[in-house]
Structures are given as structure tokens and as C-alpha cells.
Amino acid sequence: xxxxxxxxxxxxxxxxxxxxxxxVRKQEQIATGKQFSRVSDDPVKVNRSMLMDVTESRxxxxxxxxxxxxxxxxxxxxxxDSASDALTQAQEIAIKGASATYSDADRVTFSNSIExxxxxxxxxxxxxxxxxxxxxxxxxxTKPLDYDGTxxxxxxxxxxxxxxxxEDVNVTVSESAAQVFVPALNELVKLRDAxxxxxxxxxxxxxxxxxxxxxxxxxxxxxxxxxxxxxxxxDESYNQVKLDLSTKRKENEDVDxxxxxxxxxxxxxxxxxxxxxxxxMMQNSILDYx
Amino acid sequence: xGLDFNITLTxxxxxxxxxxxxxxxxxxxxxxxxxxxxxELNAVSIGQGNSGVNSQLGSGVLVEQISRIRDELFIQQxxxxxxxxxxxxxxxxxxxxxxxxxNETGDNSVSDLLQNFFNSFxxxxxxxxxxxxxxxxxxxxxxxxDKIRGITYQLDEAKLQTDNKLTAQVTQINELVQKxxxxxxxxxxxxxxxxxxxxxxxxxxxxxxxxxxxxxxVNSTNPKDMSIKVGNATLVAGINxxxxxxxxxxxKDQWVLGASDVEFKPKAGSLAGVLDxxxxxxxxxxxxxNKLVSSLINEVNTIHKSGFGxxxxxxxxxxxxxxxxxxxxxxxxxxxxxKLALSSENGxxxxxxxATDIADLKNKxxxxxxxxxxxxxxxxxxxxxxxxxxxxxxxxxTDIQKSLESQRQEVQGVNxxxxxxxxxxxxxxxxxxxxxxxxxxxxxxQLFSIF
Numbered sequence: 167x168x169x170x171x172x173x174x175x176x177x178x179x180x181x182x183x184x185x186x187x188x189x190v191r192k193q194e195q196i197a198t199g200k201q202f203s204r205v206s207d208d209p210v211k212v213n214r215s216m217l218m219d220v221t222e223s224r225x226x227x228x229x230x231x232x233x234x235x236x237x238x239x240x241x242x243x244x245x246x247d248s249a250s251d252a253l254t255q256a257q258e259i260a261i262k263g264a265s266a267t268y269s270d271a272d273r274v275t276f277s278n279s280i281e282x283x284x285x286x287x288x289x290x291x292x293x294x295x296x297x298x299x300x301x302x303x304x305x306x307x308t309k310p311l312d313y314d315g316t317x318x319x320x321x322x323x324x325x326x327x328x329x330x331x332x333e334d335v336n337v338t339v340s341e342s343a344a345q346v347f348v349p350a351l352n353e354l355v356k357l358r359d360a361x362x363x364x365x366x367x368x369x370x371x372x373x374x375x376x377x378x379x380x381x382x383x384x385x386x387x388x389x390x391x392x393x394x395x396x397x398x399x400x401d402e403s404y405n406q407v408k409l410d411l412s413t414k415r416k417e418n419e420d421v422d423x424x425x426x427x428x429x430x431x432x433x434x435x436x437x438x439x440x441x442x443x444x445x446x447m448m449q450n451s452i453l454d455y456x
Numbered sequence: 457x458g459l460d461f462n463i464t465l466t467x468x469x470x471x472x473x474x475x476x477x478x479x480x481x482x483x484x485x486x487x488x489x490x491x492x493x494x495x496e497l498n499a500v501s502i503g504q505g506n507s508g509v510n511s512q513l514g515s516g517v518l519v520e521q522i523s524r525i526r527d528e529l530f531i532q533q534x535x536x537x538x539x540x541x542x543x544x545x546x547x548x549x550x551x552x553x554x555x556x557x558x559n560e561t562g563d564n565s566v567s568d569l570l571q572n573f574f575n576s577f578x579x580x581x582x583x584x585x586x587x588x589x590x591x592x593x594x595x596x597x598x599x600x601x602d603k604i605r606g607i608t609y610q611l612d613e614a615k616l617q618t619d620n621k622l623t624a625q626v627t628q629i630n631e632l633v634q635k636x637x638x639x640x641x642x643x644x645x646x647x648x649x650x651x652x653x654x655x656x657x658x659x660x661x662x663x664x665x666x667x668x669x670x671x672x673x674v675n676s677t678n679p680k681d682m683s684i685k686v687g688n689a690t691l692v693a694g695i696n697x698x699x700x701x702x703x704x705x706x707x708k709d710q711w712v713l714g715a716s717d718v719e720f721k722p723k724a725g726s727l728a729g730v731l732d733x734x735x736x737x738x739x740x741x742x743x744x745x746n747k748l749v750s751s752l753i754n755e756v757n758t759i760h761k762s763g764f765g766x767x768x769x770x771x772x773x774x775x776x777x778x779x780x781x782x783x784x785x786x787x788x789x790x791x792x793x794x795k796l797a798l799s800s801e802n803g804x805x806x807x808x809x810x811a812t813d814i815a816d817l818k819n820k821x822x823x824x825x826x827x828x829x830x831x832x833x834x835x836x837x838x839x840x841x842x843x844x845x846x847x848x849x850x851x852x853x854t855d856i857q858k859s860l861e862s863q864r865q866e867v868q869g870v871n872x873x874x875x876x877x878x879x880x881x882x883x884x885x886x887x888x889x890x891x892x893x894x895x896x897x898x899x900x901x902q903l904f905s906i907f
Contacts, residue, residue, distance in 0.1 A: 167866060168866045168867075168869075168871060169866070169871070170485075170865045170866070170869025170870055170871050171485055171869075171870065171871055171872045171873075172485060172486050172488065172865070172869060172870070173861075173862055173865040173866075173869055176858075176861070177858070177862065180858050202561075203561060204555060204561060204840075205555065205560050205561060205836055205837070205839070205840035206551075206552075206555055206839075206840040206841075206843040206844045206847065209837050209840040209841050209844055212560075212561065212837075212840065213833065213837050216560070216567065216833050216836075217833070219567070220567075220571070220829055220833075223571045223575070227575050227578055230579070231578070231582065234582050234583075296583070296586075297585070297586070298583075298585055298806070302806070303806070304801075304804045304805070304806030304807045305804055305805065305806060306584075306585045306805050306806040307585060307805050323804060325804075325806075325807065327806050327808070329582055330578075330812070340806070451872065451873060452872070452873040452876045452877060453872070453876060456876065456880065
């Protein structure tokens with residue numbers, strides 16, 4: 167095979183530049199720690215990374231939703247707690263009022279205390295969290311209950327606000343005061359009136375009504391407690407999924423440092439060897455001898 | 457005959473010519489388009505009118521011609537590989553530029569902003585009464601529109617640069633074509649059948665030309681009557697040239713090339729690459745992006761128009777504009793975020809059905825039966841694949857061409873050691889002839905000294 171002088175030089179130049187560009191690529195990988203810096207470096211892998219991105223963003227959004235849900239639910243829980251405390255207090259007053267040890271004048275005092283409790287519970291129903299009324303259904307800017315001394319008017323609506331915490335799970339984060347507070351308040355009004363009128367039978371039946379409503383509040387609280395727990399479990403499972411994703415991501419994107427560095431060193435050695443061998447080749451010429 | 461100097465003189469002349477050839481070869485050792493030359497020697501027979509032993513004597517040597525040693529097949533193959541390299545490398549350059557415009561692996565890419573847009577509506581659906589969440593939804597829409605418009609303008613820039621590349625390359629091709637025609641004329645005017653230097657020069661221009669377009673060279677018996685064609689169009693016929701004229705067809709936003717009144721489409725070469733990217737690739741990328749943007753505008757506006765703002769405004773568009781060039785958010789919303797329609801019931805501030813519907817568009821398959829994010833990802837993948845293919849092909853064809861060039865040089869290249877040893881041989885040959893001359897001279901002197 168005939169090899170021309172110029173060709174020898176060209177060939178070694180070609181190989182040297184190939185090794186050079188491969189070395190630069192390896193160097194870039196080592197410096198960034200990533201296997202690719204542009205989509206065209208490895209379209210299939212980058213596509214996989216982008217899909218993981220989308221999943222991660224979706225999970226992050228759900229986790230944000232979960233956090234907001236927890237905060238709203240916890241506020242509702244605290245409110246129900248105070249409400250059931252108030253109702254328990256009302257029950258104690260009712261027991262006192264039903265017993266014969268107290269006088270009629272005492273019962274009038276008791277009915278005033280019940281009135282105070284009523285106003286307290288109305289205040290709880292009209293409470294705000296993060297600047298919104300929690301018990302107006304969807305009408306967040308409208309005060310839920312108006313109290314004129316005898317009746318309660320509900321100004322909210324009957325749709326509830328939901329937060330989506332996963333693909334197919336919505337958690338309700340508001341309530342209608344009409345359904346949650348008004349029945350209990352009506353019983354309290356009955357109790358107050360019964361105490362004022364000193365009617366033993368009425369006091370006892372009103373007491374039963376208040377008892378029922380207190381139990382309902384306890385039920386509501388446990389319902390919310392269950393929801394908070396399940397939402398927390400969801401949060402944990404999201405954390406687990408994110409951990410998995412991040413491991414898979416590292417596998418997909420990260421460079422195996424040891425392999426990259428040893429490849430790079432090997433390439434440098436080849437580079438040196440190529441240079442030296444081509445120099446040797448070019449030095450030999452008949453012109454040295456004639 | 458015998459004691460004369462003629463035969464030796466032919467030897468000395470041949471020796472001189474051979475040295476010239478060797479000198480020429482060595483001088484052109486680094487010229488890749490040079491075909492090494494050889495002096496072809498032929499024995500001269502004795503003149504007519506001799507018989508017997510005399511007719512068997514020779515008359516010296518003659519340099520018949522100085523021929524170039526080359527292999528046409530290797531040259532053609534090498535040229536066609538050149539064309540492939542030209543095509544893929546110009547494609548790679550432009551697509552690389554376009555990939556940088558999109559910059560999907562960086563921050564604030566279109567897919568990031570698109571996700572952000574849908575997420576901000578999800579956030580607003582939880583707190584529709586808070587104006588900070590509303591504002592953030594409006595601004596997410598603004599950032600997305602701004603980014604898309606920015607990309608569209610940059611794509612326009614890329615198109616302009618590609619146009620410039622196209623016209624610049626056409627100019628260069630026309631210059632080369634003119635040079636070839638000039639060489640053809642000189643070949644026609646030269647007094648020999650094979651003007652080696654001019655043929656080498658023409659080969660060099662043809663090599664260069666084949667990296668721009670895929671040319672077909674048709675040679676004829678008379679070397680000046682060669683023609684160069686691309687597809688059906690002729691560029692050179694003998695000493696006549698036909699310039700390539702590029703024409704821009706505005707309605708289709710495409711370029712068309714013509715020469716000698718015939719339209720042609722080059723299949724290889726960097727001109728073909730630039731043309732393909734400009735006419736096909738960029739058009740597809742723009743069209744697909746437009747599809748995404750116009751569908752998105754449509755879907756979002758349809759939902760938004762049916763919703764109510766806090767102040768009972770309804771029927772407002774969220775996005776103005778209709779495609780990726782004109783997309784923008786409704787300016788009213790920027791200054792009045794309370795008009796952002798998040799509720800499906802008038803006057804009910806906590807109803808966030810509209811917000812949830814817009815957030816749900818993230819998973820709705822409304823573009824080519826795919827959801828928007830998946831569609832966009834496929835779009836960027838396609839661009840990346842095209843670029844990747846171009847890159848790989850450049851490498852593959854460069855390797856192939858290198859080995860073809862090696863083979864071509866094997867035949868036509870100059871090996872300095874070879875030439876040097878030839879020179880030694882010619883030197884000895886010349887010395888031998890000179891010695892013969894002096895021997896003949898001595899013999900003649902002896903003859904003359906008789907008298």
C-alpha cells in the first residue's frame with residue numbers, strides 16, 4: 167500500500183483531533199457531573215429526565231395542596247374543640263339548673279350564662295382563618311351567621327370548598343355553619359329559654375338535646391382527625407415517591423465519576439502515544455541519508 | 457549513426473525532462489488535489505529507408521507525454537462523501553443554533569413555564585379570595601407568553617441568518633463555476649491535449665464545488681468540453697456558465713433554486729443542507745409550536761370567558777392573540793387581578809371551578825390527542841433527534857471520506873522518498889549518458905588524430 171508523505175501527516179492530524187474532541191467531552195462530563203448538557207447529547211435519556219421532571223412537579227403540587235389542607239383542617243379542628251368545650255360547659259349549667267338545690271333567681275343567672283355561651287359559639291362559627299370565613303361554604307367573604315336573639319340566619323351557601331390532594335381524592339376544607347353549628351345553637355336557645363321560664367321538664371329535654379349535639383361535635387372532630395391522619399400518610403408516601411424519583415434521576419443523569427476519570431486518563435495516554443508515534447514516523451526520511 | 461551524438465542527446469534531454477517532472481512532483485507534495493506526474497518514455501525507431509542490420513538499430517528515447525496518475529473512481533467517491541459531509545455539517549450548525557434558542561435543559565424553559573402556568577391556577581383554586589394568588593396566576597401567563605414570543609422572534613432571526621447563508625453560498629458556487637469555465641477556456645487555448653497544470657486546477661475547483669452541491673461531471677474526448685450538471689440544471693457547458701439564481705417564494709415562505717432556466721433541488725452538499733433546514737425543518741418547528749400555542753389560547757379562553765371575576769366581570773379572554781407570534785395576556789387582567797375569572801358562579805368568591813378547570817388542562821389531551829406537556833416534550837425530542845442524527849452523520853461521513861482520501865492519495869499522491877530515490881536514479885542515468893557522450897567524443901578524437 168502506497169502511503170504519501172502528506173497523507174501520513176493528515177491521518178495523524180485526523181486521529182489527534184478525534185481524541186481531542188472526545189477528551190473535551192469527557193472533561194465536560196467530569197466538570198458538570200452530568201452525562202449530558204444539551205438535549206441533543208442523548209435525546210432518549212434527556213426525554214426520560216424530562217418525564218421525571220413532570221412527575222416530580224405534579225407531586226410537588228400535590229404536596230403543597232396537602233400542606234394547605236392540613237392547615238385548614240387543623241383550624242377547623244381547633245374551632246370544633248372550643249365549640250365542644252362550650253357545649254360541655256352548657257351541659258354542666260343545665261345539670262345545675264335541673265336540680266332543685268338552686269333557686270329561681272339562680273336559674274335566671276344560669277340562662278344569662280347560656281346566652282353568653284350562645285354568643286361565644288356564634289363567634290366561633292363566624293371565625294376567620296387566613297382572612298376567610300371557614301363556615302360559609304363557598305362565600306368566603308360573607309359572615310356565616312347572624313343572630314338576633316332568637317333566630318339564626320345563614321348567609322353562606324351549601325357548596326363546600328375542596329382541595330385536590332391526589333389524582334382522585336378531594337378533601338373538603340370548609341363547612342356550612344347551618345349544618346354544623348345551627349342545630350347545636352337552637353338547642354342552646356331552647357335551654358336558655360327553659361331556664362328562664364323555670365320549667366323543669368323543658369330544662370331536662372333541652373339538656374338531652376344539648377347532649378346529642380355535643381356528641382355530634384365530638385364525631386365531627388374525630389372525622390377531621392381521621393382526615394388529617396390520612397392526609398399525613400399521603401404526604402409521607404409522596405416523600406417516598408420523590409426519594410425514588412431522585413435516585414432514578416441520579417442514575418439517569420449523573421456521571422460515574424470513576425469511569426469518566428479513568429476514561430479521560432486513558433484518552434490522554436492514547437493522545438501522547440499518537441503524537442509520539444507520528445513524530446517518529448515523520449522524522450524518518452530518505453533525505454537524512456543522501 | 458554510431459559515432460554521433462544524437463542518440464545520447466535524446467537521453468540527456470529525457471533526463472532533463474524527468475528531473476523537471478520530479479522537481480514538479482516534490483514541489484507539489486503538499487497539494488492534495490495534485491496528481492503526480494510521470495514522464496512516459498518511448499524508444500524511437502530508426503527512420504525509413506534502412507534495411508538489414510541498420511533497420512534494427514534504435515534512435516534513442518523520446519518523452520511521449522507527461523501523464524498524471526489518478527483514479528477517477530476514487531475521486532468521484534471522495535467527492536460524493538464531501539457532499540454528504542457538507543449537507544450534514546451545515547444542517548448541524550443551524551439546528552445547533554436552534555437548540556440553543558429553546559435551551560430546554562436550562563432554567564425557565566418553555567416546559568418549566570408551562571408547568572408553572574398550570575400550577576399557579578391550581579394554587580389560585582385553593583385561595584381564590586387572595587389577590588396575591590390571582591396576581592401570580594396572571595403573571596405566570598405573562599411569563600409564558602413573553603417566552604413564547606421571544607422564541608418566535610429568535611426563530612425568525614435564525615431564518616434570516618439561514619437566508620444569508622444561502623445567498624452567500626450561492627455566490628461562492630457561482631464564483632467557482634466561473635473559475636471552472638475560465639480554466640476550460642485556457643484548456644481550449646492550450647496547444648497540448650493534456651495540459652496537466654490546468655487539469656489539476658480544475659480538479660481542485662471540482663473538489664470544492666462538490667462540497668456545496670452534488671454535481672455530475674460529464675467529460676468528453678476534448679477536455680475543454682466538459683459539463684457540470686446538478687439534477688436537471690446545467691451549471692457549466694464548456695466555456696459557458698449558467699449562474700444559480702435563488703428565488704424566495706413569499707406565499708410558501710420557501711426558497712427555490714434555478715440555473716439555466718431549470719429548477720433544481722440539490723440532494724447533497726452544504727447548499728442542500730441549508731435549503732432543507734430553511735424550507736422544511738424550520739417550517740415544521742414553527743408550525744408545531746404554533747399548533748400548541750393556538751390550541752392552548754383557545755382552550756384557556758373558552759374556559760375563562762365562562763367564568764366570573766370577584767367583581768362579577770365575565771366574558772373576558774385570558775390570552776390575547778392567536779399564535780406564537782402574537783400571544784399575550786389580556787392587559788386588563790394585569791392591572792385588575794380581581795377580574796380574573798376563577799369562579800363559575802357569579803358573586804360566590806370561594807367557587808374555584810374555573811381555576812380547577814384551567815389547571816386540569818395540564819392533563820387534557822387537546823393537541824393531537826396528547827396533553828400539552830407531553831406534546832411539547834415530543835416536540836423538543838424531535839428537534840434533538842434531528843440534530844443528533846446530523847451530528848452522527850457528520851462523524852460517520854468524515855471517517856469514510858478520510859479513508860477514501862487515503863485511497864485516492866495512494867494512487868495520485870506524492871511520496872517524497874519515492875521521488876528522491878527517482879532523482880538519484882535519474883542522476884545516475886544522466887551521468888551514464890554524459891559518460892557515453894564523452895566516450896563517443898574520445899572515439900571521434902582518436903579517429904581525427906589519425907590525420
